[in-house]
Amino acid sequence: MMDWTDRHCRAFHRVLSRRARLYTEMVTTGAVIHGPRERLLGFSDVEHPVAVQLGGSDPKDLAEAARICVDFGYDEINLNVGCPSDRVQNGRFGACLMQEPVLVGECVAAMKAAVSLPVTVKCRIGVDDQDTEEALNRLTDCVVAAGCDELTVHARKAWLQGLSPKENRDIPPLDYPRVYRLKHARPDLPIAINGGIKTMAEVHEHLKHVDGVMLGRVAYHEPEILLAVDPELYGEAAPVADGFEAVAAYEPYVAEQLARGERLHNITRHMLGLFTGRPGARAYRRHLATEAVKPGANLQTLRDAVAHVSRETAALEARLAAAE
Numbered sequence: 001m002m003d004w005t006d007r008h009c010r011a012f013h014r015v016l017s018r019r020a021r022l023y024t025e026m027v028t029t030g031a032v033i034h035g036p037r038e039r040l041l042g043f044s045d046v047e048h049p050v051a052v053q054l055g056g057s058d059p060k061d062l063a064e065a066a067r068i069c070v071d072f073g074y075d076e077i078n079l080n081v082g083c084p085s086d087r088v089q090n091g092r093f094g095a096c097l098m099q100e101p102v103l104v105g106e107c108v109a110a111m112k113a114a115v116s117l118p119v120t121v122k123c124r125i126g127v128d129d130q131d132t133e134e135a136l137n138r139l140t141d142c143v144v145a146a147g148c149d150e151l152t153v154h155a156r157k158a159w160l161q162g163l164s165p166k167e168n169r170d171i172p173p174l175d176y177p178r179v180y181r182l183k184h185a186r187p188d189l190p191i192a193i194n195g196g197i198k199t200m201a202e203v204h205e206h207l208k209h210v211d212g213v214m215l216g217r218v219a220y221h222e223p224e225i226l227l228a229v230d231p232e233l234y235g236e237a238a239p240v241a242d243g244f245e246a247v248a249a250y251e252p253y254v255a256e257q258l259a260r261g262e263r264l265h266n267i268t269r270h271m272l273g274l275f276t277g278r279p280g281a282r283a284y285r286r287h288l289a290t291e292a293v294k295p296g297a298n299l300q301t302l303r304d305a306v307a308h309v310s311r312e313t314a315a316l317e318a319r320l321a322a323a324e
């Protein structure tokens, strides 16, 4: 997610689940080929398994960008066919590619020919006045013929005119059954569903119909949901017990990044959602928001922020029960 799932965010989320697959922000082929690669694509070993998401629509450029991403060590190459922003539309990629399924197939084929990693696509169910049965089937046909290894479907249309990207994540109605029907028609194609999924109970419900679930905003705003991924979906213990342990486990990464000259705020801005619901969470957020931006902010700043949060699980449970 642009501006959100940068390397620090991913390294933090990895502390909460060993198994969840993490995705980069979208990077355009132009940026990958001509831009500051280390800054755009560099990541830490701890992040695996991590997929890089590419934005583009020129098969040759996508193949070249995919090769570069292989050299960086990514585990999967994902093509964005879902972003509706004007900038992306002008570049003729993102969601508007729902209208050019043959070209998307050519893009996937070019990347498949260039790299041996899984090549996956993230799309919408359609755009504008497209018939979602036809549009999604056509896109799926084209990418499957090209060798696409998995499709993630954001289960709503994108409206290319008149809505901001933010509105396009909320206003077009969700249509989960459309994605279920696609899976039913394509049992051999791994399909993940995305859009508006907020709880593990919902994740389990979707997994009765499809192979995977992608969590966007909830994972960012309430990262502790990731603590349930390994135990509930993979039958393995969570890497840490709670947010406190997560911060402790993340500290060595933070220390290493600070030693390299990174500012604390660039790391901790992705941790503001931690402890949501616990007494003291607001003071924790406020402390980070005001102190982590200051020159010289360091690990102690993070520890001081966490010290505002109540460790009492009883208090947390009472509040959660009251909220239900």
Ligand SMILES: Cc1cc2nc3c(=O)[nH]c(=O)nc-3n(C[C@H](O)[C@H](O)[C@H](O)COP(=O)(O)O)c2cc1C
Pocket (backbone or CB within 6 Å): 001, 002, 003, 004, 024, 025, 026, 053, 080, 082, 083, 122, 154, 169, 194, 195, 196, 197, 214, 215, 216, 217, 218
């Ligand atoms: C700040 C932000 C940035 C996003 N950037 C991307 C992106 O780069 N690539 C992409 O495929 N989706 C992007 N999305 C969309 C999400 O991946 C996801 O499809 C959408 O938020 C719906 O899922 P959710 O309800 O679980 O958040 C972004 C969403 C947000 C909130």
